[in-house]
Amino acid sequence: MNVPLLPTISTFFIVLSAIFVAIGWSLIRQRKIEAHKKMMLAAAVSAVLFFIIYVSRTVFIGNTAFGGPEHLKLYYTVFLIFHITLATGGALLGIFTIASGLKNNLTRHRRLGPITSIIWFFTAITGVAVYLLLYVFYHGGETTSVIKAILGF
Numbered sequence: 001m002n003v004p005l006l007p008t009i010s011t012f013f014i015v016l017s018a019i020f021v022a023i024g025w026s027l028i029r030q031r032k033i034e035a036h037k038k039m040m041l042a043a044a045v046s047a048v049l050f051f052i053i054y055v056s057r058t059v060f061i062g063n064t065a066f067g068g069p070e071h072l073k074l075y076y077t078v079f080l081i082f083h084i085t086l087a088t089g090g091a092l093l094g095i096f097t098i099a100s101g102l103k104n105n106l107t108r109h110r111r112l113g114p115i116t117s118i119i120w121f122f123t124a125i126t127g128v129a130v131y132l133l134l135y136v137f138y139h140g141g142e143t144t145s146v147i148k149a150i151l152g153f
């Protein structure tokens with residue numbers, strides 16, 4: 001199977017981040033506060049690594065268009081927008097959840113924690129689905145770089 005390296009690494013980091021969140025949630029259910037904090041910070045680092053790789057690829061190499069059949073393109077685009085919305089919402093909620101945890105604002109943290117975690121699980125699941133649709137089930141379409149598009153090289 002011939003899959004591109006950077007999207008494979010970045011998808012791996014989203015999945016790793018969601019696994020860390022699941023472990024972090026189970027740790028707090030056992031009242032292991034310090035371990036919960038460390039695991040959730042590891043989840044955040046993993047998410048940041050995903051983001052750095054994703055943004056660098058977008059800027060320097062480009063985004064890949066859907067290469068599957070024409071009649072599926074619209075469904076793919078709607079699904080991709082759904083995934084991007086989840087990821088953006090999850091990232092913002094993640095920042096508020098971490099901030100409330102670190103500030104010991106536990107009423108807010110307990111309200112946000114489960115919502116953020118569940119949105120993050122769906123972000124990872126839909127992220128893997130986008131990856132499979134783009135590179136595994138079909139061959140990726142054209143890749144155009146932002147820099148190339150703007151500067152013409």
Ligand code: HEM
Pocket residue numbers: 021024025028033036037038040041094097098099101102106109110111112113114116117120
């Ligand atoms: C790194 C900073 C964090 C710290 C210091 C922290 C600390 C805590 C503490 C002390 C609790 C126990 C609250 C209580 O029951 O009295 C808690 C609960 C929880 N946290 Fe965190 N947390 C952090 C990050 C996160 C993140 C990023 C998430 C989710 C993505 C998260 C999800 C949860 C969940 C689901 C609970 C259980 C809420 C409940 O059902 O009562 N935490 N956290």
